[in-house]
Amino acid sequence: MPTEQHTLGPLLILWDIDHTLVRIGGGVSRSVYERAFHRVTGRPLGELADMSGRTDQAITAETLRLNGVREPEARFDDFYAALAVAAEQLTGRMREIGIVLPGAREAVESCAARGAVQSPVTGNIRPVATAKLTALGLGDGLDFSVGGYGDDGSDRADLVRLARKRASEKYGHDFAGTRAVVIGDTPHDVRGALDADALAVGVASGRHTSDELRQAGAHVVLAGLTEFADRCGKAFGW
Numbered sequence: 001m002p003t004e005q006h007t008l009g010p011l012l013i014l015w016d017i018d019h020t021l022v023r024i025g026g027g028v029s030r031s032v033y034e035r036a037f038h039r040v041t042g043r044p045l046g047e048l049a050d051m052s053g054r055t056d057q058a059i060t061a062e063t064l065r066l067n068g069v070r071e072p073e074a075r076f077d078d079f080y081a082a083l084a085v086a087a088e089q090l091t092g093r094m095r096e097i098g099i100v101l102p103g104a105r106e107a108v109e110s111c112a113a114r115g116a117v118q119s120p121v122t123g124n125i126r127p128v129a130t131a132k133l134t135a136l137g138l139g140d141g142l143d144f145s146v147g148g149y150g151d152d153g154s155d156r157a158d159l160v161r162l163a164r165k166r167a168s169e170k171y172g173h174d175f176a177g178t179r180a181v182v183i184g185d186t187p188h189d190v191r192g193a194l195d196a197d198a199l200a201v202g203v204a205s206g207r208h209t210s211d212e213l214r215q216a217g218a219h220v221v222l223a224g225l226t227e228f229a230d231r232c233g234k235a236f237g238w
Helices: 004-008 028-041 056-066 072-089 091-097 104-113 126-135 156-171 187-195 210-216 225-235
Strands: 012-015 117-120 180-184 199-203 220-222
Touching: 012 156, 028 056, 028 072, 028 091, 056 072, 072 091, 072 126, 091 126, 104 117, 104 225, 117 156, 156 180, 156 187, 180 187, 187 199, 187 210, 199 210, 199 225, 210 220, 220 225
Parallel strands: 012 117, 012 180, 180 199, 199 220
Antiparallel strands: none
């Protein structure tokens, strides 16, 4: 007799990247933007927009405005291409200073073992997300073609909806409601999941506390991904 998990089909696990799966410090994020800005404008970058919990679309628009670029939306395509080039150039630096957060590799592997479809929902554009996770050895567990990315919009709920749509079209399964799971470290991730009617898992591995993630409405709150197997297995019906 098939289990409920088999009857309903696989879960769609949507991972935030920075401070959830990996941490890449050392000014790499600013360096990516500095290189992209110079490539597009021919000028050095001055002020960089606040990046915390935001998408590359929002960061790019504000950064261009802060540096006197009119009609920043007209520069988006060129800037995204420049971000991709910069991320590729800095892959070695990412590998050198970046870390996979405790429990992250095991969490991705456990989802894969359960047949889950895994992809990012992240503020990064796809080439930057790919560069980060590939540099730190997490790329093989995720299908980057069905994620939601920072050039898809500024609203994280829209990114979740797009990822669900892309995954449903590719895999032929209905990932409606809590068949889609968003895992992230900020209230932005939690609210994006809730607004898209997905299951929200908050991980207090970044700047935000467990209480803050719980207050944002997360269905499950983890101190770190080392708790993933015990806590999320029950929530997912595994």
